Amino acid sequence: xxxxxxxxxxxxxxxxxxxxxxxxxxxxxxxxxxxxxxxxxxxxxxxxxxxxxxxxxxxxxxxxxxxxxxxxxxxxxxxxxxxxxxxxxxxxxxxxxxxxxxxxxxxxxxxxxxxxxxxxxxxxxxxxxxxxxxxxxxxxxxxxxxxxx
Amino acid sequence: xxxxxxxxxxxxxxxxxxxxxxxxxxxxxxxxxxxxxxxxxxxxxxxxxxxxxxxxxxxxxxxxxxxxxxxxxxxxxxxxxxxxxxxxxxxxxxxxxxxxxxxxxxxxxxxxxxxxxxxxxxxxxxxxxxxxxxxxxxxxxxxxxxxxxxxxxxxxxxxxxxxxxxxxxxxxxxxxxxxxxxxxxxxxxxxxxxxxxxxxxxxxxxxxxxxxxxxxxxxxxxxxxxxxxxxxxxxxxxxxxxxxxxxxxxxxxxxxxxxxxxxxxxxxxxxxxxxxxxxxxxxxxxxxxxxxxxxxxxxxxxxxxxxxxxxxxxxxxxxxxxxxxxxxxxxxxxxxxxxxxxxxxxxxxxxxxxxxxxxxxxxxxxxxxxxxxxxxxxxxxxxxxxxxxxxxx
Numbered sequence: 001x002x003x004x005x006x007x008x009x010x011x012x013x014x015x016x017x018x019x020x021x022x023x024x025x026x027x028x029x030x031x032x033x034x035x036x037x038x039x040x041x042x043x044x045x046x047x048x049x050x051x052x053x054x055x056x057x058x059x060x061x062x063x064x065x066x067x068x069x070x071x072x073x074x075x076x077x078x079x080x081x082x083x084x085x086x087x088x089x090x091x092x093x094x095x096x097x098x099x100x101x102x103x104x105x106x107x108x109x110x111x112x113x114x115x116x117x118x119x120x121x122x123x124x125x126x127x128x129x130x131x132x133x134x135x136x137x138x139x140x141x142x143x144x145x146x147x148x149x
Numbered sequence: 150x151x152x153x154x155x156x157x158x159x160x161x162x163x164x165x166x167x168x169x170x171x172x173x174x175x176x177x178x179x180x181x182x183x184x185x186x187x188x189x190x191x192x193x194x195x196x197x198x199x200x201x202x203x204x205x206x207x208x209x210x211x212x213x214x215x216x217x218x219x220x221x222x223x224x225x226x227x228x229x230x231x232x233x234x235x236x237x238x239x240x241x242x243x244x245x246x247x248x249x250x251x252x253x254x255x256x257x258x259x260x261x262x263x264x265x266x267x268x269x270x271x272x273x274x275x276x277x278x279x280x281x282x283x284x285x286x287x288x289x290x291x292x293x294x295x296x297x298x299x300x301x302x303x304x305x306x307x308x309x310x311x312x313x314x315x316x317x318x319x320x321x322x323x324x325x326x327x328x329x330x331x332x333x334x335x336x337x338x339x340x341x342x343x344x345x346x347x348x349x350x351x352x353x354x355x356x357x358x359x360x361x362x363x364x365x366x367x368x369x370x371x372x373x374x375x376x377x378x379x380x381x382x383x384x385x386x387x388x389x390x391x392x393x394x395x396x397x398x399x400x401x402x403x404x405x406x407x408x409x410x411x412x413x414x415x416x417x418x419x420x421x422x423x424x425x426x427x428x429x430x431x432x433x434x435x436x437x438x439x440x441x442x443x444x445x446x447x448x449x450x451x452x453x454x455x456x457x458x459x460x461x462x463x464x465x466x467x468x469x470x471x472x473x474x475x476x477x478x479x480x481x482x483x484x485x486x487x488x489x490x491x492x493x494x495x496x497x498x499x500x501x502x503x504x505x506x507x508x509x510x511x512x513x514x515x516x517x518x519x520x521x522x523x524x525x526x527x528x529x530x531x532x533x534x535x536x537x538x539x540x541x542x
Contacts, residue, residue: 004296007294
C-alpha cells in the first residue's frame with residue numbers, strides 16, 4: 001500500500017479508537033444491566049422520597065371521613081385529593097405538618113374545564129370569557145361535589 | 150389563530166401541536182442534496198462519463214458542504230444538541246433512527262477520502278510551492294506524504310473509483326434510510342409505504358443534480374468563464390431521466406393508494422384536495438416536475454442555441470429545487486396534518502422567530518453555501534471547468 005494511504009488509514013483507525021475510548025468512558029457502567037437503560041437508575045428511583053400518600057390515606061383512618069365520603073361518591077372521584085391539596089405523605093406521617101391550602105384558582109379548574117376543541121363534547125367545559133364573571137369557581141361550585149351549586 | 154380554525158373533524162388531544170416542524174422538512178432536503186451531488190459526481194468517477202468531468206470534483210465538494218450541516222436541523226430540533234451523540238454511543242439494533250449516526254459517519258469518511266484522493270495532486274503541489282501557514286495547511290492535508298509520481302496517482306485513481314463504487318450504495322443508503330424511517334411508520338397511511346425509500350432517493354438525485362447545475366452556472370458567471378455546454382446539457386439529460394423515474398414512483402404511490410382505496414382513502418383525498426392540495430399538485434408536481442420535464446425535453450430537441458438552452462436548464466433547475474422542497478414538505482408536514490383517527494385534520498402554522506422556526510431553517514440552509522465557498526478556496530476545483538473553455542474577454 002502507498003505510504004500516504006497508510007497514513008490516511010492510520011488516521012481513520014485513530015479516530016475510531018478515540019470514539020471507542022470516549023464511548024467506554026461516557027456510557028455508564030450499569031447501562032444494559034436489565035435492558036436498554038442505565039441499571040443504576042432503578043435503585044436511584046426507588047430511593048427517591050415518597051411525596052404522595054393516595055386518597056385512601058385521607059379518608060381511611062377516620063381523619064377526613066365525612067368529606068371523603070362525599071367526594072368518593074361524586075363525579076370528581078377520579079380527581080385525587082392531592083391533585084388540589086398537594087402532596088400529603090408528610091402530613092399523613094405527622095398531622096402537625098400542615099398542607100398548603102388547596103389550589104382553587106380559576107385557571108387551575110380551567111385546566112380541565114375551559115373549553116377546548118380536543119375534549120369530548122359531553123365533558124363539562126365553560127368559556128372563561130362569558131361564564132362566572134371572573135369569580136373563583138368554588139364561589140358557586142363545591143369541588144368535592146361539583147354539581148352542588 | 151384560534152385552535153378551532155386549525156382543526157377539522159376528530160383529532161386526538163396530543164396531536165393538536167405539530168411536532169415535526171420545518172426543520173424536519175429541511176433535514177431530508179439537505180441529505181437529499183448530498184446524495185444527489187455525490188451520485189452526479191460518480192457518473193464520472195464510476196461510470197466514466199467524461200462529459201461530466203468538469204463538475205465531478207466540484208460535486209464532491211458540494212456533497213461535503215451539505216453533508217457537514219445535514220445533522221444540524223436535527224440537533225436544533227432536539228433542543229439539547231449535546232444529547233445527539235448518545236444515539237451513537239448506545240444504538241439499539243431495532244431502531245432505524247439509531248443507525249443514522251453510523252451511516253452518516255461511514256458516508257462522511259468515504260466522501261472525505263474521495264475528495265482527498267481526487268485533490269491530492271493539487272494539495273501536494275500547493276504544499277511544495279507555498280510558504281508559511283499555507284505550507285503547513287497543505288502539508289498536513291497531504292498528511293506529509295508528497296509522492297505524486299505517475300504510478301501513485303494512477304493507483305490513487307483506481308482506489309478512488311473503488312471508493313466511489315462503495316460510495317454509491319452508501320449515498321443511496323443514507324438517503325433511502327430517511328425515506329425508510331417515514332415509510333416504516335405504519336400508523337400513518339400517508340407515510341407507510343415500502344416505496345418511500347426509493348421515492349426519497351430519486352427525488353434526492355433529482356434535487357442534487359439540479360443544485361449542482363445551478364451552482365456550476367453561478368460559479369462560472371462569478372468567475373467570468375464560459376460554460377461548458379456539453380457538460381451542462383449532459384447533466385440536464387441525466388436530470389431529465391431521473392425526473393422521469395421520480396415522477397413515475399411518486400404517481401405510482403398515489404395511483405395505487407387511490408386504486409386500492411383502503412379505509413384511509415377518505416382522509417388521503419382530503420389531504421390531497423385541501424390540506425396540501427396546492428403544494429402537492431401545484432408546486433411538487435406541476436412546477437417541480439411537469440414544467441422542468443417539458444423544458445428539458447425541449448432542450449434535448451432544440452439544435453444549437455446554447456444560451457437559450459442554458460436559460461431553459463436554469464429555470465428547470467430552480468423549479469426542480471423548489472419542487473423537491475415541496476415534496477419534503479408534503480411528506481413531513483402532510484403526514485402530520487392528518488389525524489391518527491383518520492377522521493380529522495390539523496394545520497401546521499410555521500413560526501418565523503423560534504427555535505423550531507423558519508429563521509433557523511434559513512440560517513442552516515445558507516451555511517452549506519458558506520462552507521462551500523470556504524472549501525473551494527482551499528481546494529479549488531475550477532481548473533477542471535476552465536481547462537476546455539476559454540476565458541471570456
